[in-house]
Amino acid sequence: MWPFTSPFPAVHAREVPKNAVFDFIIVGGGTAGCCLASRLSEDPKVTVLLLERGRVVDDWQARVPLLASNPSRPGTPHVFLPSLPMKEGNGRATTAWLGEGLGGATLINSLLYTRGISDYNRWKEMGRTGWGYDTELESYFAKSENSLSQPASFRGKKGLWINQTFPEESVFEPYRRINEAASSLGIPYSSDMNSPDSPATCTALMDIAIDRNKHRHSVFKAFLDTANVRRRKNLTICVETIVTGIKCAPVEGSARPKAAGVYFGDAQTKKKSEKFFARATREVIICAGAISSPQILMLSGLGPKNHLESHAIPVVKDLPGVGSYLKDHLGVPLMFEVPIKDSLNVFRHGILPVLRHVLKYFIFGTGLLSVTSMRTTIFVRTALLDETMELPSMTPAEQDARNPQNAPDIEIQPIATHLSNNETSPMDDIGVFSMLVTFLRPKSFGSIRLTSADPHTRPAIDVGFLTQADDLPIVSKGVRLGLRLAQQMRARGYPMGDLSVPKAEDAASVDAFIRETMRTTYHYTSTCRMAPEDDAQPGVVDDELRVHGVDGLRVADCSIFPDIVSVHTMAPAVVVAEKCADFVKKAHGLMQ
Ligand SMILES: Cc1cc2nc3c(=O)[nH]c(=O)nc-3n(C[C@H](O)[C@H](O)[C@H](O)COP(=O)(O)OP(=O)(O)OC[C@H]3O[C@@H](n4cnc5c(N)ncnc54)[C@H](O)[C@@H]3O)c2cc1C
Numbered sequence: 001m002w003p004f005t006s007p008f009p010a011v012h013a014r015e016v017p018k019n020a021v022f023d024f025i026i027v028g029g030g031t032a033g034c035c036l037a038s039r040l041s042e043d044p045k046v047t048v049l050l051l052e053r054g055r056v057v058d059d060w061q062a063r064v065p066l067l068a069s070n071p072s073r074p075g076t077p078h079v080f081l082p083s084l085p086m087k088e089g090n091g092r093a094t095t096a097w098l099g100e101g102l103g104g105a106t107l108i109n110s111l112l113y114t115r116g117i118s119d120y121n122r123w124k125e126m127g128r129t130g131w132g133y134d135t136e137l138e139s140y141f142a143k144s145e146n147s148l149s150q151p152a153s154f155r156g157k158k159g160l161w162i163n164q165t166f167p168e169e170s171v172f173e174p175y176r177r178i179n180e181a182a183s184s185l186g187i188p189y190s191s192d193m194n195s196p197d198s199p200a201t202c203t204a205l206m207d208i209a210i211d212r213n214k215h216r217h218s219v220f221k222a223f224l225d226t227a228n229v230r231r232r233k234n235l236t237i238c239v240e241t242i243v244t245g246i247k248c249a250p251v252e253g254s255a256r257p258k259a260a261g262v263y264f265g266d267a268q269t270k271k272k273s274e275k276f277f278a279r280a281t282r283e284v285i286i287c288a289g290a291i292s293s294p295q296i297l298m299l300s301g302l303g304p305k306n307h308l309e310s311h312a313i314p315v316v317k318d319l320p321g322v323g324s325y326l327k328d329h330l331g332v333p334l335m336f337e338v339p340i341k342d343s344l345n346v347f348r349h350g351i352l353p354v355l356r357h358v359l360k361y362f363i364f365g366t367g368l369l370s371v372t373s374m375r376t377t378i379f380v381r382t383a384l385l386d387e388t389m390e391l392p393s394m395t396p397a398e399q400d401a402r403n404p405q406n407a408p409d410i411e412i413q414p415i416a417t418h419l420s421n422n423e424t425s426p427m428d429d430i431g432v433f434s435m436l437v438t439f440l441r442p443k444s445f446g447s448i449r450l451t452s453a454d455p456h457t458r459p460a461i462d463v464g465f466l467t468q469a470d471d472l473p474i475v476s477k478g479v480r481l482g483l484r485l486a487q488q489m490r491a492r493g494y495p496m497g498d499l500s501v502p503k504a505e506d507a508a509s510v511d512a513f514i515r516e517t518m519r520t521t522y523h524y525t526s527t528c529r530m531a532p533e534d535d536a537q538p539g540v541v542d543d544e545l546r547v548h549g550v551d552g553l554r555v556a557d558c559s560i561f562p563d564i565v566s567v568h569t570m571a572p573a574v575v576v577a578e579k580c581a582d583f584v585k586k587a588h589g590l591m592q
Contacts, residue, residue, distance in 0.1 A: 008056045008226050010102070013241040013266050013276050022049040022236070024584070025262050025280040026287055027243045027296060029054075030104020031219050031570055032557040032577035033287035035144065038160070038223035039581035041235035043590050049278055050237045053267045053288075054101030056220075062107065063215040064361065065208075066344075066369045069108050077101030078108050081291070081458055083446075083520070088466035094519040095421060096291065096461055102239055103220030104289060105522070106209070106570060110372040111216060113163040113207040114567035115141050115194040115575075122404035123562050128530055129543045130579075131562075133196070133402065140578040141194075141571065147207065150192050161222035161574065163207040166371050172416040173342045174433040174494070175376050179203050181488035182378050182412075186391035188399075193379065199399040200406040201391065203378045209570070214365035219574065242267040244455035246284055246300040247277070248316045248550055257316055259284040259553035269456050282588055283552045285545075285580065290524035290559040294323035294448045295459045297528065297540070297555075302547065311453040317549040321538035323448035323459075323527050327564035329411075330465045331521040332437040332475060332514050333419035334482045335427070337497035343431035344373060344417040373415050378485075379408035379440075379566075382477040389477075389484035407566040409441040410478035412485065413521075418499070421519070427499060435485065437478040438521050440566040443468035445537075448527050465518055475518075476510045523569045528559040544583045545576075556580035 026037050029052030037050040057077045061067045071078055079100050082093040099105040117133045124132035131137065142156035148164040182203045183189065193204035211217040229235060241264050249260040261279040286293045297303055301316030303323065308315050340346050346353045347368075360367030384391055384398060400406055413436040418427035446464025451457055466472050483505060490496055502513035531539025533548045539562075541547055545554040558573050565572050585591045 008058060009230050010056050010237045010239045013238060013264055014274065016049070016236065016238055016276060016278060019277065019279065020049070021279045021281060022047045023280070023282045024048045025278060025284045026050045027262060027284065028052065028104070028286065028288035028292065028557065029102045029220070029237065029239070030099065030287060030289055030557065031106050031573040032580075034103060034219040034223045035574050035577035036285060036287060036556060036581055037235060037237070038228075039578065040584060041232045043585075044232075044234050046590065047234045048236070050235065051241050051243050051262065051264055052102050052237070052239045053242050054239065056239055057101045057103075057107060064369050065111065065210055065214070065216045065372050068216050069110060069372055071097065071108070076108060081461060083461045083463050086463060086465055086518070088515060089518050090515050094463060096520055096524065097522050098289065098291060102224065102237070103218035106218040107220070109522070109570060110374050111209040111570070112372070112374060112568045113145070113194070113209050113571050115571050116565040116567040117196050117401050118200065118404045118407045119565040119567070121402055122407070125404060126531070126562050128562055131530075131543070137575055137579070140575045144574050144578055148212070149207065150194070152192060152195060154195070155192075161209060161219065162211045162217045163209045165205050165207055166375055174338055174416065174489070175414050177489045177492065177494045178378070178412075178414050178435070178485055179376055180492060181485045184488050185389060185484065186393065187378060187380065196402050198401050199394065200401040200403075201380050201384060201394065201399070201408060203376065205376055206374065208371060208375075210371065214361070214370040238264075240267045241265070242455060243288070243296055244275070244299065246286070246296065246553065248300060248302070248553070251551065254551075256549060256551050258551040280552065283554060283584060285554045285556055285584070287555075287557045287577065289557050290326065290527045291448055291459065291461060293555050293557055293559040294527040295450065295455075297322050297547070298450050299453065299455050302550065307449060311450050313453055319533075319538070319540055319548060321529055321531070321533075321535075321540045325526050325529055325537050326446040326448055326462070326464065326524060327442060327526040327561070328446070328463055328465075329521045329523045329564065330439045330442065330463070330475065330518045331413075332479055332518050333500065334435045334437060334479065334486070335418055335500040336433050336486060337499050338431045338433040339495065340431035342416065343433060344368065345428060345431055348428055373417060374413055376414055378412040380410045380412070380478075380481060381406055381408050382410050382474055382481070385477065385481065389481045407441060409439065409474050409566070410481065411438040411440055412436070412478070412482055413438055432499065433496065435482045436521065437475070437482045439471065439475045439478060440564075441474070442471055442564065444471050445526070463520060466515075472511060472514065475514055476507060479510050479514060480505060523564065525558040525561040525564045525569060528555045530560045530562050544587075545580050554580060554584070
């Protein structure tokens, strides 16, 4: 039992034998990569190499749900990457945050498990065969999860990845108060927002990926459990290793090159001159996330021709879609002063609250440390709201969560702390409650571009927020909904002072506030879209995630989303991996 468990069986780049050969090589041991490595290595006859840039992080702090997501904690496996200046955001940058370690973003994220339903039916309407929700993806969601709280038959009970709800939402008074406020505006409550029968516009208690011991259930812990990995002699996990490119070799008698293997090196930049290569006899699958997957493709000569030539990278295949359609959910934080006991900042007020919650966690598995900072949420299709931000009664057709027309376009995420980007803030010492007004259906898109042909240099991130005119009015309505919720909370006697809100509620003041405060919510997608090459926004992979024009090469992570989903992106990333595993097994005659 932890802390006496044996160390995780991972190796480093220089320990992989020279000219090693594997059936499958997976690039990136993040959310999708861990799941895929687990599925492919279930078959002892195939060999799998998983290469991950970050470390194995499995100390006690990494297991405590709340602590692990604190970037100021030394040892948090993450990187911050400032974006390019936002043209529509007064030239400010926003900071992308990535989890870098075995488990990827699930090492540091809020663990909220949201499926999205109509999103996949929209993908199907866009022409993506095999990606609708009901008959095509629901079983994959169920396969990966073990839902401890939700009884419905479409929720998985035997999967490796545990999630549960925490009925203690009232730990923070504002969470209970905001739900009451939403209800007073006519927004219905859903007991399982992942149900196809839930109203699409709703408030909900979230499912959170936390195990029975109240430990963070990252995909690393779920899919690559130490004992399991030890038994799998056919799975090699290589960490602190950066993949620098894919070798695409010509194939005799074919116009299409084949992915023959992977170049990699030590992720420590000081040792970057050491170079290694491993050969893949069957496939290479890139799971490096929506920021890095397009970077790796471009470094390998797969991307927009002119861009590759500008970095003197020989073009293997002109793929204009690589990195070209980055989508993300922009967030606008509204912040209010509340009593300190109702805020996570209570931890900064003396040792007693800290001791109380540490004891509660380690003795009973309860208290603030046992859950991440979010518990409830509000999803709204703003077109349904009237001018006063109230929701007139919805028809059954308007509530149908399967219908893409009904997908929410705004989420109001209640968070019991401030959302200042500064390392220290005057708001550290007072009670703060934030509503992160999150825009779920952007038309705007940005891009990922190389800044150098050196794989150790991070790419340029242009988030592209609000570059399409249709987006701002919806974000503005979302902000006004947030302000109306605050008004309702106050009207019911909850003391809230304004800390960061628009100066006034007229359109100009709200728009100015949005431009001054908008930021990423870390849901990067669609940089290697699943779409045909001749799509209006050219695709990178086909409906079975194979890279156009190259054999033996797939991409499987959030980058392949044909369009961003209107929920959080962790569970959808896992479903992409589950689906990819079956594509691969089928293609190589490995289906049981
Ligand atoms: C702070 C934060 C909070 C979030 N909260 C939630 C939430 O509560 N719920 C939710 O649903 N979503 C949340 N998200 C989003 C969600 O977690 C991610 O969108 C999703 O997990 C990404 O999965 P992925 O497989 O595409 O990429 P990742 O999980 O990012 O995995 C990519 C992996 O590839 C590795 N890699 C990259 N480049 C290389 C290379 N060159 N060589 C080798 N390895 C490489 C990386 O180190 C990483 O481990 C959050 C994200 C963040 C950052």
